[in-house]
Amino acid sequence: MASIPEYYAGKSVLITGATGFMGKVLVEKLLRSCPEVKALYILVRPKAGQSMKQRVSDMMKCKLFDRVREDNPDFHQKIIPISSELTQPGLSISSEDVAKLTACINIVFHCAATIRFDEPLKHALQLNVIATQQLLSLAQQMHHLEAFIHISTAYANCNRKHIDEVIYLPPVEPKKLIESLEWMDDGIVRDITPRLIGDRPNTYTYTKALAEYVVQQEQDKLSIGIIRPSIVGASWQEPFPGWIDNFNGPSGVFIAAGKGILRTMRASNDAVADLIPVDVVINLTLAAGWYTAIYYLLIPTFLNPLEQAFRRPNANITSNYLINQYWILVSHKFPAFIYDLFLRLSGQKPQMMRIFNRLHKAISLLEYFSSQDWEWNSDNMNMLMGQLTPKDRKMFNFDVRQLNWPEYIENYCIGTKKYVLNEDMSDIPAARQHLRKLRNIRYTFNTLLVVFIWRVFIARSQMARNIWYFVVSLCFKFLSYFRASSTLTN
Numbered sequence: 001m002a003s004i005p006e007y008y009a010g011k012s013v014l015i016t017g018a019t020g021f022m023g024k025v026l027v028e029k030l031l032r033s034c035p036e037v038k039a040l041y042i043l044v045r046p047k048a049g050q051s052m053k054q055r056v057s058d059m060m061k062c063k064l065f066d067r068v069r070e071d072n073p074d075f076h077q078k079i080i081p082i083s084s085e086l087t088q089p090g091l092s093i094s095s096e097d098v099a100k101l102t103a104c105i106n107i108v109f110h111c112a113a114t115i116r117f118d119e120p121l122k123h124a125l126q127l128n129v130i131a132t133q134q135l136l137s138l139a140q141q142m143h144h145l146e147a148f149i150h151i152s153t154a155y156a157n158c159n160r161k162h163i164d165e166v167i168y169l170p171p172v173e174p175k176k177l178i179e180s181l182e183w184m185d186d187g188i189v190r191d192i193t194p195r196l197i198g199d200r201p202n203t204y205t206y207t208k209a210l211a212e213y214v215v216q217q218e219q220d221k222l223s224i225g226i227i228r229p230s231i232v233g234a235s236w237q238e239p240f241p242g243w244i245d246n247f248n249g250p251s252g253v254f255i256a257a258g259k260g261i262l263r264t265m266r267a268s269n270d271a272v273a274d275l276i277p278v279d280v281v282i283n284l285t286l287a288a289g290w291y292t293a294i295y296y297l298l299i300p301t302f303l304n305p306l307e308q309a310f311r312r313p314n315a316n317i318t319s320n321y322l323i324n325q326y327w328i329l330v331s332h333k334f335p336a337f338i339y340d341l342f343l344r345l346s347g348q349k350p351q352m353m354r355i356f357n358r359l360h361k362a363i364s365l366l367e368y369f370s371s372q373d374w375e376w377n378s379d380n381m382n383m384l385m386g387q388l389t390p391k392d393r394k395m396f397n398f399d400v401r402q403l404n405w406p407e408y409i410e411n412y413c414i415g416t417k418k419y420v421l422n423e424d425m426s427d428i429p430a431a432r433q434h435l436r437k438l439r440n441i442r443y444t445f446n447t448l449l450v451v452f453i454w455r456v457f458i459a460r461s462q463m464a465r466n467i468w469y470f471v472v473s474l475c476f477k478f479l480s481y482f483r484a485s486s487t488l489t490n
């Protein structure tokens with residue numbers, strides 16, 4: 001059997017979502033580890049005033065591609081951008097491009113999706129389900145297609161506790177839902193969304209479940225593989241440790257906690273954080289492409305500190321709603337209010353409350369996932385690992401048992417600093433100095449608060465004074481008792 005790089009040699013690959021977090025890592029790894037790959041066709045749309053060409057050219061300048069650039073400075077010649085807006089009929093691909101793709105593509109990786117938890121249902125359905133359906137139709141016209149790999153999510157079936165590697169019946173027949181939503185205006189759809197998504201937490205997981213079903217419907221016509229990553233985080237090793245480019249999931253949590261903004265979060269201390277490094281997911285995805293295609297080809301024969309932190313980082317996790325609300329008030333809203341007051345008084349625009357409102361929205365959307373855990377069956381993944389040659393197993397490593405988690409989390413946090421916030425590592429001493437300043441401000445503030453409480457409440461009331469003296473003398477008694485017992489034991 002061909003090794004993975006041998007399989008991809010001479011192949012033309014179509015990738016959707018190549019400008020996204022996982023898509024970029026997929027493009028990079030394919031170019032670096034399968035240098036004989038013929039061409040990568042990527043579906044890209046113009047965005048935020050930038051043309052498709054400009055976006056792709058910016059993407060290739062990104063640090064992520066440094067290693068590929070070193071190996072092959074002309075790597076960009078293998079990337080062929082195709083203009084496509086996935087929410088439009090026919091994916092808005094020109095007829096010339098359709099002809100080009102149907103003539104040459106061997107493998108499709110469908111990564112594009114909206115991953116927003118608060119996406120209005122109609123849009124999530126349009127992109128995650130209808131676009132997938134359209135891509136499958138296009139794939140069926142491809143004369144040399146060997147594999148169609150769809151990236152789903154481990155949370156597509158998060159309404160179940162135990163999840164097997166099967167496609168579960170969808171909550172509703174996607175075709176019927178698409179037809180009924182067509183005539184409804186956005187207001188009606190918004191009103192019925194909670195009823196439709198039922199026991200799933202958001203439109204994202206709901207539409208990803210529908211998309212899996214839509215993909216499965218084509219299994220007789222196409223050779224299909226579905227990947228279900230859990231919470232995808234910074235890279236473990238490749239192309240270098242800690243690479244990350246977004247605020248999603250844990251990244252936003254690490255950054256907000258590192259900046260000292262996030263001080264409390266509702267989550268279960270017992271739940272497992274199902275974090276998986278992006279390079280592991282991409283290695284598995286490429287291996288799955290190889291396996292699905294090889295299987296198909298056999299059919300004819302036989303089948304560190306952050307800069308300018310708001311406060312010192314100290315985020316606490318609690319599963320208790322009331323305790324969390326208390327800390328939100330004391331540790332988030334109160335300091336934000338004070339800071340905004342200071343900004344107002346010094347003639348500047350208040351901003352901290354706005355930032356916290358945004359943070360609370362983001363964190364509350366993660367709560368469903370951070371407060372419980374799931375059991376996933378991974379027999380297929382283990383089987384796939386067993387099929388790889390020792391060399392491929394090393395080059396396309398997705399065996400997370402070798403992962404040193406503390407080291408990974410440290411690299412992840414450094415990665416958010418370097419690649420998301422673009423902060424310089426040489427500024428660390430200044431960042432530490434800033435944290436020391438914050439600590440001194442806190443000590444001063446706490447001292448002033450104690451003096452204030454004393455003056456206002458205790459010094460003015462005989463009863464409060466008595467209670468105060470009682471508590472202080474009790475503390476002294478405890479202290480002298482412990483001192484005496486420790487002297488005895490010594």
Ligand SMILES: CCCCC/C=C\C/C=C\CCCCCCCC(=O)SCCNC(=O)CCNC(=O)[C@H](O)C(C)(C)COP(=O)(O)OP(=O)(O)OC[C@H]1O[C@@H](n2cnc3c(N)ncnc32)[C@H](O)[C@@H]1OP(=O)(O)O
Pocket residue numbers: 115116117118152153154155230231232247248249250252253255256273275358359361362365366369370409
């Ligand atoms: C060992 C310890 C481990 C600890 C782990 C800790 C926590 C993990 C807990 C839970 C994680 C659960 C994740 C479940 C994953 C499911 C897996 C998947 O299948 S898909 C990926 C998950 N998807 C997401 O994470 C997307 C979530 N995001 C959203 O839905 C939206 O972005 C939003 C949070 C609703 C915010 O929407 P809004 O319109 O208000 O803002 P924008 O998105 O337009 O962003 C505006 C601006 O803010 C920046 N931003 C976005 N998110 C954050 C954030 N969390 N913190 C800080 N800043 C954030 C964004 O980049 C924009 O900036 P700019 O304007 O400069 O571009």
Ligand SMILES: NC(=O)C1=CN([C@@H]2O[C@H](COP(=O)(O)OP(=O)(O)OC[C@H]3O[C@@H](n4cnc5c(N)ncnc54)[C@H](OP(=O)(O)O)[C@@H]3O)[C@@H](O)[C@H]2O)C=CC1
Pocket residue numbers: 016017018019020021022023043044045047084085086087110111112113114115127151152153154208228229230231232233246248249
């Ligand atoms: N990140 C995670 O934790 C996890 C992700 N997944 C899945 O992995 C896949 C990739 O996720 P990730 O890389 O994180 O997501 P990103 O949001 O980083 O990337 C999404 C990609 O989809 C493209 N896209 C979105 N809308 C359109 C559109 N209308 N037309 C054309 N392209 C569009 C984006 O292009 P543009 O740049 O133009 O916006 C971008 O390239 C998704 O299917 C997601 O469900 C699964 C589990 C976890």
